Amino acid sequence: MPELPEVETVRAGLQKLLVDRPVIQKFEFHRKDLRDPIPIKRIRALEGHRIDEVLRRSKYLLFRTEAGYLLSHLGMTGSWRAAQDSDRRSHDHVAIRFDNGLKLVYRDPRRFGILDWADVPETHPRFVELGPEPLSDAFSADLLWERLRGREAPVKNILMSAETVVGVGNIYASEALFRAGIRPTRLGGKVRRDECARLVDVIRDVLREAIAAGGSSISDYVQASGETGLFQSSFRVYDRAGEPCVSCATQIRKQVIGGRSSYYCPKCQR
DNA sequence: CTCCTATCCTGCGAGC
């Protein structure tokens, strides 16, 4: 379940592996598609160029070269790892060989991930509709207030929409709404201005804490998968149905909203 | 426009 903090942790790990700006010698594709078809010819055009930097926008990793960007979205189960030739695993779909001997392998059992190519990320169809980064100044109480005004969808759904703000998935939406004292089913238009300010603050808090937790347990290795550990032990409501609220001991409730399991304290969140 | 639902995919755990 890589959300923004996990993707940021992976980005930092990849950046460290690629700090010498190695030249891409060759891409090896073991299949033509993941969730979407892979633009193999476009991506092969990056062979012979250096990876100058690994960036992140939303939950996408961007490998920057002078000839364009390789985009990677990890979906649910995607991972990058440095591998030896003898290290072959099921669901290894793509490999990148570099001139310094490094081999990066993309593995994704569920194939919910995306590999794509972009000349200029800002104008790429996957990016043009995206809202602000949650940790940037562009994400503000004013912006959230505008986004929620008059809306009759549950606030949780609106928060999880990448058009509102990127990187807030099911887990961190539940966690942030708990910290803000707002029930996930409350309609967007019913969230007050002061609650928007609170929401912006706690979304930043919860993401920063998770990034710190990921960073401390990963250090200099690209993580094998986003599925384990990290921030999990810090969840206050997510996946805790029936357990006592950390604040008032009321049993945490689970409710499906917009097809996703949501967790909240019925007493602390109104 | 806004809102909602189905779809994609495989591994895992609960239940029998």
Next chain:
DNA sequence: TGCTCGCAGGATAGGA
């Protein structure tokens, strides 16, 4: 013990 079944979820398309 081995089987089935539901669930995990971000992005997207399409219908109401």
